[in-house]
Amino acid sequence: MGRLVLILIFFFSVSVWAQDALQGLKDFFQREGYVVKVDANRVLIDLGREKVRVGEEFTILREGKEIVHPITKQVIGRESQQVGVLRVEEVQDNFSHAKLIEGSPREGDRIRLLAKDVCFDGSEDWFFKLRSVLPELKREKTCTYTIKELKDGIGVEYRNSPVAFFQTQQAVVQGIERASLEDINLLARPRLLRALPSLPLSADLCDLTGTGKEFLVVLFSGRVEVYELLKNDLVKRFDYSLPAGVPVGLRCGKIGTDGRDLVLVNMVSGDSANSLILRSVGDSFVPVRRNIPYIMSVLDKSRPKETFIGQRFNFRDRFGQTVRLSLEGENLRETGAFLAPRGFRIDSAFYFGDYLVFTDSIGRVRIYRGDTEVFSTEEGFGGSYTLVEIPLEQGKVNFIFNPPGTGARFLNFNMAFVVKNHTGIVQRFLDIVKYSRGELFVIGERRKDLVFIRPIRGGNFEESVQAVLTTKDGRVLVLTGRTGTLAIQNRGEVYELELRAL
Template sequence: MHYFKKCSIFLFLFLFILLTKQGYAQVDYFQNFKESLLSYFPIITGKVIKLENNELTFDKGAKDGIKKGQRVVLFEETMPLIHPVTRQIIGKSEKIIGSAEVVSVEENSSKAIIIEGNINLPKENSLLFKIPKSKIKILYAQGNTEWAVGEGYYRELKNTERFELINAPVNINEVDNLLKEPQNADVVLLLKQSKQNGNIKLTQELYWIKDKKLLSRSETELSAVAINELRKKYASLIVPEGHTLLSFRLSRGVNRVATGNFDGISQNQILIASDNEISLYLIDVDLKLKSNYLIPIGGDILWFDTGDIDKDGKDEIIVTIKKDDRVVSSIIKWVGDGFVEISRINDIFLRIYDGSLIAQAYSPSEGFNGEIFYILPQKSTYQKNSILKLPVKANIYDFYIFGDTTFKWEDDGSLAVYNNKGIPLWRSQEPMGFGLQYEKQTGIAMLSLGKWKVQSRIKPLSNGVIVIEKKPLLGFVNASTFGYRSSKLQLLQWTGIGIEQTDITDEMSGEILDYAVSSDKLFVLVKPPFGFNPKRILQGESPFETILHILSFKY
């Protein structure tokens, strides 16, 4: 009896451990996708046994991993490679003579057509083919796919160690646009997402970059449970220990920050702007000034944007300024050894949105006036292109669209979420603060039509947006004249049934004026309460300052 008790206890413990391990086992939601992709790139070497016109016959077939659509390297072995010490033959050098694409497959053989090279079958029948073991370079584009889903698949592919993944620009959904910028890759991988019965259908398209030919298209379905798990794992934001890597005291007038590659060469570039000057710095262990640019028409910066809108590998600067009763937008570009204004347009607001330039007209009596439209800028004017259709009425700086949901700043400083029919789904309980406010001009003394407002920057990240939440000094959010006692950055993500709010930073004393995000750093510009730091007076220094915090950032 005692023996059976012991056996029962051991059996129970064994089953408990087994079930626990299974319960915590990591689920690979992308197994089918991954296997489909890997199946086109096995490491194979074989012989060409026949050449007729432009068609080759291989001695390898389906059982060896050969698959229709694969592309192989054609080569000949030449001189033997001899070990310099042992003098033993360790291999043969290879002469690449072309490439071919597999067009039909049998169990033990396959046929391919020559796509590159002038091929002749040697008399000794020594022509070989291979899918090399070197990593395949893939331009990875997650298109409209939710960030957490795209990031999860990206990491699964990276873990195979078969691919070198090159990130494509975010939110590009058209393969033609991707193929214009091959970035020295072999294949474009484009993910597409759509909803199906409450789940997400994910489509993977593979294209050969050389001739833009479709290699394969496959689909998989992710359940709501899978999506939530991926969000928990990959959509979280981490500022390790909340510690700032570097902080810099800047002049009071600095109020905008942005990152990018402006000269097409240097990495880790940061722009810091005041109302009349833009400074370009390189980031190392310190800020290293590279160039200064005086803004031709100084005034209040309403919007400051950067992006490669002409697709030449160098980011442009878009700046919209209010001076007196006018609004002027400039496009500034690095030319030669400095910045040059290449376009100046009056009475127009500009913004870079998903890699394209959008605009909205300005009027003194309304502020933002009329529809938002795509624009082709010229030196002093512009060509108006298609209208940007939104499910809700919004001004150019108020919104960001994620799939079927629109995040939008409201007039009272609160943030709301709408569906694609313009129906409100969520609204913040309290206002989150304002950017800049201006009186609508009536031309009649003592008659006010209210104010038009430029809200704080709203930026996409993961499957949500980053916003600044500000807390006023005196408890009145609209009384921005008195400033803000503290502020922080938040990530707001729509889950389908509600909003998940994640603090990116702790509460920072004063007002966050602007922020920028790179792949591993977060840049935050902060103005102290009342715009000055009284401690500086005791140190015999000017108390008026703005602080730039650089934080380690992973997402």
């Protein structure tokens, strides 16, 4: 037990130090101060030797009115206007003299570092991490600032001179073996971000602008809504009314040619799939292609065009033929068969590394590597409030679609989350769709082709989990749904999970 505790302390240190390095870099490039005195074109600022270097430039900002959130009525910031630029010429211990390049500053104006060009020299892994806090980071060698990946940390050079260093890892403790994910019990603490106006059917995180910024795109009955992700909130940006039909799923992926995510809206109309593809244009969606006879998905967002798959669906055969798809302009075509395992359903399918994970028609989570099944649960998983009513000669049956899981990373471990929604008594006996609770399970790898699945402590939610998603910077979002006796009582909520190891 003591050995495991020591291992966990080590990995917590690595994780925390890595986050500290990212936060340190963010703070470095967001340095701020104030104008203390203005004398013609000479400006005195309150940043001293440890904060600035000769030659660095700062934007001068003047604060205006408070910005009040229209929903919460809380003050979320202030309007600011750029009123000038200054360049540091002389640095003292507690203050500096700067030359006014342009504008007309006043005493009390705020200043912020103006880092026009920042380059990175290092691995793709760290380049991806740093882009989450420095979106304009470039892979060049002639920038004013250069971030370098070093053996035990991240360094910053200003005009080829070292100016900052942020440590990212401890030296490896001799004799300590790496703990496995299976040794760790995960605890999830949900934090409510926002209540949704009605029952969410599906959702995904989408780069709608091609800039790397993610938006939460939520599918409701009859419409799609787009939310901007903030640190502690979601702000609705726009919505789109869907054509006639029953929406049953939503996925995003870079399947086009312009570097942005397109939105795959899966629908059933009549007795078969009748889906569409949307592209964002400003604060709106426009259809790229309609009347698609497949339920579609991008199974791996790191390989969007390679894993753009469609599966036919109709009331008689349910899920059937599976094909690879490609989109060129508005031309959607089949490019060959996707050799899916028997019982494959695309509604819940996703790739976790080399493993193909899906929930089959009897509720088993099945995991394949290539054409070999490496794991299958015995108990039922999946289920959701996303369904289509299939008419029969006598009455009807509710065909339920399952939410897909998602890959994630925690304490340097790769893992995946899958959903298990527990049916209520009325569903089991009366075919009324109702859930008693939703639960998250984690999938991990013991070693190659040997995986495990187990519940996350605290990962229980009232009624149904409709979607579980992971942002590029590692945030885990969960969308839940509840139903009432009347349709107007249906609603949903968005949570962010705070993961801890026990």
